[in-house]
Amino acid sequence: MNIPTIFQFLKELSANNNREWFNEHKEDYLKAQSEFEQLLAVIIDRIALFDEEIKGVQVKDCTYRIYRDTRFSPDKTPYKIHFGGYINAKGKKSEHCGYYVHLQLGNCLLAGGSYCPPPNILKALRQSVYDNIDEYLSIVEDPAFKKYFPVVGETFLKTAPKGFPKDFKYIDYLKCKDYSCACSVPDEFFTDKYMLDNVSDIFKQLKRFCDFTNYAIDEFE
Template structure:
């Protein structure tokens, strides 16, 4: 596995984000994508040791197209300048929490959670957090979890969500608009000899959070 090929390709693509350059360097892209698939395959194997649900997945089940959808964007550059893999037994478009690996020079991260939740499901998750706050806090306030994931969510309400008390002492756990977590990493993290061990540790900590959220999603789906 040659991680350097991935990063060098992405740097070159960012500097030459046009169809002419990409088409002339398609073999370069295929080599970089193949190395990313090798990385994902190794990560899937490690995750499967503590989450058997992903054991059947292959990199092709987890990766995304390099082509950007520019229809509604002011940025018309045709290609993404990162490689992303979402390891999720329920599929890349599932609301269930999965394990996300994002490689982009100077913007790498390991992440997961539930994104773009429909309002009824978001409400159900907030209710589950509210009803099981002691358990939820034992997860997200655990120092082993917080060393990687200090914050849950990316965007937040300014006040209490509808139906919840405004003076609730743990209101911050109900105000996030998505139940996601992310752990940024420097590029050199992925070059270290113990990289897979460290990814394993990060995602093991995330699984406790994911299990809590996924249990509520499963209950919601079967109501």
């Protein structure tokens, strides 16, 4: 796999995000897409070494179209300027937690968790955290986890969620509107010779979090 090919295409696409340029460089896109799919394939194989549920997951079931849905967006550029893949044993549309790989110039990520969960699942996740707070703390406050994922959630309530005591010592962990976490990495992370070992270290920590959250999510799938 040739990671620089991916970044070079994304760089050129960012500077020429229009249909005419894209159509003229369709072969470049297909080459970059192929390289990204090869990257996902080796990452899937590595994750499967410590998460048996990932065995058998196919790359084609993890990737997304490069075309943006611009119907309700003020940004009318037609193409995404990143490649992303969600490695999920139950499919990329599942609420089940999985492993997300995101390549974008200056904004690469390894992430996962439950992003934008529906109300019933969000309530179940909060209840699980509340009922099993010691177990949850043993994961999210462990320095080995926080090294990669210092914050859980992207958006938060300003007050305690309905149905939970406001004086709960760890109420901030219940204010999450989502239970996702992300590890930002530099672009050169993916060209380092130890890339797969580093991906493994990060996603092993994420698996601990996913196992906890999936226990609650599984009741709804």
